[in-house]
Amino acid sequence: MNSRVIGGLLAATAMLATAVTTGWAQNLEDGFKAPAVEARPRLRWWWPGDAVTDEELTREVRLMADHGFGGAEVASFTPNFLTLTPEERVAVNNYGEPTFFAHLRTAGEAAKAAGLTLDYTLGSSWPSGGGFAIPPEKAFTELSMARTEVKGGQPGPVKVTVPKRTRRLGALNFLDSRVKDPKVADWRKRLDARARTVAVVAMKGSAPDLVKRAGTMGLTISPWSDVVTSGTLDPASRIVLTDRLREDGTLDWTPPTGDWQVFVFRQYASDVGVLGGAGRGPQLILDHMDPTAFAAHAARVGNPLGKKPTGLRSTFVDSLELMQDIQWGPQLLEEFRKRRGYDLTPYLPFVVQPGWMQAWDEHYSPPYFDTSGSDLAERVRADYRRTVSDMMFAGFIEPFVAWNHAHGLKAKFQAHGGAFDIIRGYGLADIPETEDLPHGGDPLFMRFARSAAHLYGRPIISAESFAWKDRPYDVTPEEMRRRADTILSGGVNSIIMHGMNYRFHADDWPGWHAFQPSPFALGFSGPINETNPVWPGMKTLAGYIGRLQSVLQAGEAVVPVAYFYGRYGYYVGIEDDGAGKQAAEKAFLANGYDFDRINPDSIAQAKVEGRQLVSKGGQRYSVLVLPPIDGIRANTAEAIAVFAKSGLPVIFTDRAPSRDEGLAGAKARDARVRKAVAAAIKAGAKVVPAIDVPKAIRAASVPANIAFEGDASDLVFVQRLVGGRTATFLHNRADAARNVSISLPGVGGVTRWNAMDGSISAQSADAVGGETRVPLTLTAGESALLILDPKTQPQTVAAPVVVGSVDLPTSGWSLSVKGHVMRKPFARDFGSVSLKDWREVPELARFAGEASYSRSFAIDPAWLAAGTKVTLDLGQVHDMATVTVNGRTLQPVIAAPFRVDLTQALKPGANALTVVIANVLQNGMINPSDMVYKKLTPVPAGWVGPARLEAHK
Known part of the structure; x- marks a missing residue:
C-alpha cells in the first residue's frame, strides 16, 4: 500500500477509536483472560414442553455456569419419537400454562443467581403459533394456482382445473390426540370456510417446460416443479374472468383464437402445523401478515411473563420456515394496490417462481412464466415481493420487536428463511441471529446478520451454531472448535451452541435428544450435555470461544466495502441465477477487503462524512459497490448519486442500473434512475468489469x-x-x-x-x-x-528449539474403561494394552465413554531447569484427552494438535501419567438389530498415538 x-486508514481508524470506551481499551487483556458473561457462549436449551422440575432446572443452570457458559436460549417443544406416559404427555402440553411460566421464572431466578441470563423462544418450537390462541381465522394463508391450456376458436364454456389445498401433514392430522378436544370439533370446517377463489386470469401464451418431480414419500413441501424453460405470456391479452367461474370448474367463456393459458388462483387457510409444538389444542401457524394474530399469540405465550421478567434477556423467534404455495395474506391484493399503485390480479401468473424462499429447500429456478421482449414480468415479481416483505414487517416483525420493548426485553430474531428484506429484518431486532446450517457454516451468508448489526447499530450478533444434519452423535469437540472459528470469521460475536437437552428419560441412555434419529431421518447434531462423554471438554471449548468473543465484541469493526443487496430473502445463488459462486464476495476477501451487504432501507438513512458512507448505526464504509443489476428503486439511485457527489467512491459492477424495479409509473421512475446514475457517474462513479472491481477499489485509495x-x-x-x-x-x-x-x-x-x-x-x-x-x-x-x-x-x-525428546512406548499401558456398549452400561479393566483405534478391539468397537490409560515415566533432570518447557504430544486422539501428571489434572485437550504443557506438574525421578480419553456417543449407539440405530456407522475412537515428550527452550 x-x-x-x-x-x-489511519484517519478512519482514529475516528473509530473515539467511539471506543476507555474501559474496553484498558481491559482487553483482562477480558481475554476471564471473559465477561456477555462474551461467553450460550446454549440452546431444549425443554420437553413443561415436563420439567424446578430442582432440575436449577441444577442445569448451575451446570452451565460451572462450565463457562453465559446463559441459554430456552426452546420448549414436544419430544420426538419417545414413548410418553399419559402423565408425561399432559406435562409436556402444559406449555403455555401457569405451571410452565412458574418453571420459566424459576429458571430465570436461577440464572440471575448464577450471573447468567436466558433468552426465551416466544412460542413452542417454530414457526410461531399454536394453541387455542390461533384458531382457523388467525392461521396463515397461502395462494394456490392451477393452470389449464385452452385452444381458442371453439365455443365455450370450458372446463378448467381448480386448485385444491396442497396436502401436507398438518396441525389437524388424526395422529395428534389434541385435535379430539371438543373445542376444536369445527376447526376443519372453519379452515375450509376461509377458502375462496381470488382470481381467474387468461392470457395467450405457452406452457413452461418443467423438471420431472421426484417422489418424497408422500410429503409435500412445495407443489411446484423446477423450470427448465419459462412459459411465455402476452400481458396485453390478459383477461380477468373471476366472476365467470362456476363451483364445478366450468368457466363461462368462449376463448378467442389462439393458444391460451387459463389460471385459477384460490386462497386457502393452511393447516400446516408448528413443528413439534407443545401445548394444549391444535398447533396452527399464525398469519404472519396479521398483527392481531401476533397479538393473540403473544398474549398466550408471552404476556404471563409480565414486564422485565427476572433473568430473561430477550425473547427469540427462530427462522420462519413458512410452507406456502405462494406467499399470501387475505389483504394482500388491497395492500398491493395501496403500496404499488396498480392491481396485481391480472399479473398473478408471473409471481410463481419455484425455490424462491421455499421452506427448507430455497434454490434458484426460472419463473413459471415470463414475457417476451419486455421486463414487465420481472417488475411485477419485484413489486409482489416488496409487498410481501412490507406486510411481513407490519404483521409480525415490527409487532414482535415492539412487544419485547414494551415488556423490558430485547428482541432476538433469525431473519433468514423469510420472504422479506432480511437485512432490515435482522436489523430491527436488538440481537440479530444467524445460523450455521446452510452450507456447513458459510461465513459469507453469516455476514448478512453482521451487516444488519453494523447498519442498524446492534453490538451483538449471535448464531445458532453446531448444527450438523444427519450427524446426531458423532460431532467431535475439534469439529466444534473449527466450526466456531468459521462462524466468528463470518462476523458473529455470540455463539449459541446447539444444544443442551433437559435431562429427560435419562434411564434410557443417553436420554432424550431433541433431534435424535428416527425411522425417517438421522436427525441433527447434539447432545451437548452430561450424557455425552466429551462433555468435560465443553468447559475448555466455552473458554476458547469466550476469549475470542471478548475481543470480537470490543471496539469497532473495520469494514471498508458496502456491497448493495436489494433482494428479498436469501439463498446461495439468488444473485447469479443459481450458480452460487459468491464470486464478488470471495474476491473482496481474497484481496483483503471485508464487506457488509447494504439494503435500500439503510441507504435511505445513511449519509456521507469525510468521503465515507456512515450508516444509521454508525458503521463507516469507504466505498459503495453495486452488483450487476438492471432495476433499482428510483429513490435509492438518487441517494447513491448524492453519495457520489459528496465524494464517496461508487462502483457499478459490469453495468449501471437502467430502470426502476417496479411497474407503476415505470416511464417516469426509469427516467429518474437514468438521471441519477448519470449524475453519479459525472461525479466520479465508475462502471467496472467484475474481475477488475478489487483493482478499482484500490485505485480509489480505499485502504484494505x-x-x-x-x-x-x-x-x-x-x-x-x-x-x-x-x-x-x-x-x-x-x-x-x-x-x-x-x-x-x-x-x-x-x-x-x-x-x-x-x-x-x-x-x-x-x-x-x-x-x-x-x-x-x-x-x-x-x-x-x-x-x-x-x-x-x-x-x-526466535522459534522454540527442541533440546530433547522421548517417544513413549505404544504398548504397556494400563487400561480401564467405563461407558456404554450398544447403549448398555459397560466397564472393564483390560490390564496392559497397546495404543490403537478402539474399532480394532472387539470389546470396544461399539463403546462410548471414558478410557483411562496409565503408566510412569522418567525424564532427563536437565529438562526441569528454568526456561525449559516440557510438552506431551499425544499424537492421534479420538476425541478428547485429559492428562493427569503426579495427581495434577491439566486442562482437557479437545483439538489437534493434542499437546499438553507438563512443565509445572513434573518432578525429579518417576512421574505418574494418566491419560483419560473420551469419545463421542456414536459407536455406543450402534445396534445392528435396531431399525434406527443400525443406520449409524462406526467412527474412529480412542487413542492411537504415538505419544512423545519434548523439551523446548
Missing part, C-alpha cells in the same frame, strides 16, 4: 484490511479497532495448510493471542513501507488472533 492509502502474499484461498477474516490497536482474526477453512505473509496497515508490534489457554506471545513481524508484515502458517482449520499495537515495534521472535 502507498502512504496515501495508509493515511486514509489486509494485503496477502501467497495462497490466501479459503482464508476468511474479520478485523476490529480497539483502543488504537488492530485486532485481526483469520481462519483457514481449507483442508490444507496455508503459508502466507499478511501486511497489516500501520506499523506496530504484533502479538498472537491463544484463545485455547489465554496466553499471549510475541509474533514475528517487520515494518515494510508503512505496513507491518507478518509471516503466518495456518494448518488446516487453524485460526489466528493477531493484535497490532502501534505503541510498540515489530520484532523477530
Whole structure:
C-alpha cells in the first residue's frame, strides 16, 4: 500500500477509536483472560414442553455456569419419537400454562443467581403459533394456482382445473390426540370456510417446460416443479374472468383464437402445523401478515411473563420456515394496490417462481412464466415481493420487536428463511441471529446478520451454531472448535451452541435428544450435555470461544466495502441465477477487503462524512459497490448519486442500473434512475468489469484490511479497532495448510493471542513501507488472533528449539474403561494394552465413554531447569484427552494438535501419567438389530498415538 492509502486508514481508524470506551481499551487483556458473561457462549436449551422440575432446572443452570457458559436460549417443544406416559404427555402440553411460566421464572431466578441470563423462544418450537390462541381465522394463508391450456376458436364454456389445498401433514392430522378436544370439533370446517377463489386470469401464451418431480414419500413441501424453460405470456391479452367461474370448474367463456393459458388462483387457510409444538389444542401457524394474530399469540405465550421478567434477556423467534404455495395474506391484493399503485390480479401468473424462499429447500429456478421482449414480468415479481416483505414487517416483525420493548426485553430474531428484506429484518431486532446450517457454516451468508448489526447499530450478533444434519452423535469437540472459528470469521460475536437437552428419560441412555434419529431421518447434531462423554471438554471449548468473543465484541469493526443487496430473502445463488459462486464476495476477501451487504432501507438513512458512507448505526464504509443489476428503486439511485457527489467512491459492477424495479409509473421512475446514475457517474462513479472491481477499489485509495502474499484461498477474516490497536482474526477453512505473509496497515508490534489457554506471545513481524508484515502458517482449520499495537515495534521472535525428546512406548499401558456398549452400561479393566483405534478391539468397537490409560515415566533432570518447557504430544486422539501428571489434572485437550504443557506438574525421578480419553456417543449407539440405530456407522475412537515428550527452550 502507498502512504496515501495508509493515511486514509489511519484517519478512519482514529475516528473509530473515539467511539471506543476507555474501559474496553484498558481491559482487553483482562477480558481475554476471564471473559465477561456477555462474551461467553450460550446454549440452546431444549425443554420437553413443561415436563420439567424446578430442582432440575436449577441444577442445569448451575451446570452451565460451572462450565463457562453465559446463559441459554430456552426452546420448549414436544419430544420426538419417545414413548410418553399419559402423565408425561399432559406435562409436556402444559406449555403455555401457569405451571410452565412458574418453571420459566424459576429458571430465570436461577440464572440471575448464577450471573447468567436466558433468552426465551416466544412460542413452542417454530414457526410461531399454536394453541387455542390461533384458531382457523388467525392461521396463515397461502395462494394456490392451477393452470389449464385452452385452444381458442371453439365455443365455450370450458372446463378448467381448480386448485385444491396442497396436502401436507398438518396441525389437524388424526395422529395428534389434541385435535379430539371438543373445542376444536369445527376447526376443519372453519379452515375450509376461509377458502375462496381470488382470481381467474387468461392470457395467450405457452406452457413452461418443467423438471420431472421426484417422489418424497408422500410429503409435500412445495407443489411446484423446477423450470427448465419459462412459459411465455402476452400481458396485453390478459383477461380477468373471476366472476365467470362456476363451483364445478366450468368457466363461462368462449376463448378467442389462439393458444391460451387459463389460471385459477384460490386462497386457502393452511393447516400446516408448528413443528413439534407443545401445548394444549391444535398447533396452527399464525398469519404472519396479521398483527392481531401476533397479538393473540403473544398474549398466550408471552404476556404471563409480565414486564422485565427476572433473568430473561430477550425473547427469540427462530427462522420462519413458512410452507406456502405462494406467499399470501387475505389483504394482500388491497395492500398491493395501496403500496404499488396498480392491481396485481391480472399479473398473478408471473409471481410463481419455484425455490424462491421455499421452506427448507430455497434454490434458484426460472419463473413459471415470463414475457417476451419486455421486463414487465420481472417488475411485477419485484413489486409482489416488496409487498410481501412490507406486510411481513407490519404483521409480525415490527409487532414482535415492539412487544419485547414494551415488556423490558430485547428482541432476538433469525431473519433468514423469510420472504422479506432480511437485512432490515435482522436489523430491527436488538440481537440479530444467524445460523450455521446452510452450507456447513458459510461465513459469507453469516455476514448478512453482521451487516444488519453494523447498519442498524446492534453490538451483538449471535448464531445458532453446531448444527450438523444427519450427524446426531458423532460431532467431535475439534469439529466444534473449527466450526466456531468459521462462524466468528463470518462476523458473529455470540455463539449459541446447539444444544443442551433437559435431562429427560435419562434411564434410557443417553436420554432424550431433541433431534435424535428416527425411522425417517438421522436427525441433527447434539447432545451437548452430561450424557455425552466429551462433555468435560465443553468447559475448555466455552473458554476458547469466550476469549475470542471478548475481543470480537470490543471496539469497532473495520469494514471498508458496502456491497448493495436489494433482494428479498436469501439463498446461495439468488444473485447469479443459481450458480452460487459468491464470486464478488470471495474476491473482496481474497484481496483483503471485508464487506457488509447494504439494503435500500439503510441507504435511505445513511449519509456521507469525510468521503465515507456512515450508516444509521454508525458503521463507516469507504466505498459503495453495486452488483450487476438492471432495476433499482428510483429513490435509492438518487441517494447513491448524492453519495457520489459528496465524494464517496461508487462502483457499478459490469453495468449501471437502467430502470426502476417496479411497474407503476415505470416511464417516469426509469427516467429518474437514468438521471441519477448519470449524475453519479459525472461525479466520479465508475462502471467496472467484475474481475477488475478489487483493482478499482484500490485505485480509489480505499485502504484494505489486509494485503496477502501467497495462497490466501479459503482464508476468511474479520478485523476490529480497539483502543488504537488492530485486532485481526483469520481462519483457514481449507483442508490444507496455508503459508502466507499478511501486511497489516500501520506499523506496530504484533502479538498472537491463544484463545485455547489465554496466553499471549510475541509474533514475528517487520515494518515494510508503512505496513507491518507478518509471516503466518495456518494448518488446516487453524485460526489466528493477531493484535497490532502501534505503541510498540515489530520484532523477530526466535522459534522454540527442541533440546530433547522421548517417544513413549505404544504398548504397556494400563487400561480401564467405563461407558456404554450398544447403549448398555459397560466397564472393564483390560490390564496392559497397546495404543490403537478402539474399532480394532472387539470389546470396544461399539463403546462410548471414558478410557483411562496409565503408566510412569522418567525424564532427563536437565529438562526441569528454568526456561525449559516440557510438552506431551499425544499424537492421534479420538476425541478428547485429559492428562493427569503426579495427581495434577491439566486442562482437557479437545483439538489437534493434542499437546499438553507438563512443565509445572513434573518432578525429579518417576512421574505418574494418566491419560483419560473420551469419545463421542456414536459407536455406543450402534445396534445392528435396531431399525434406527443400525443406520449409524462406526467412527474412529480412542487413542492411537504415538505419544512423545519434548523439551523446548
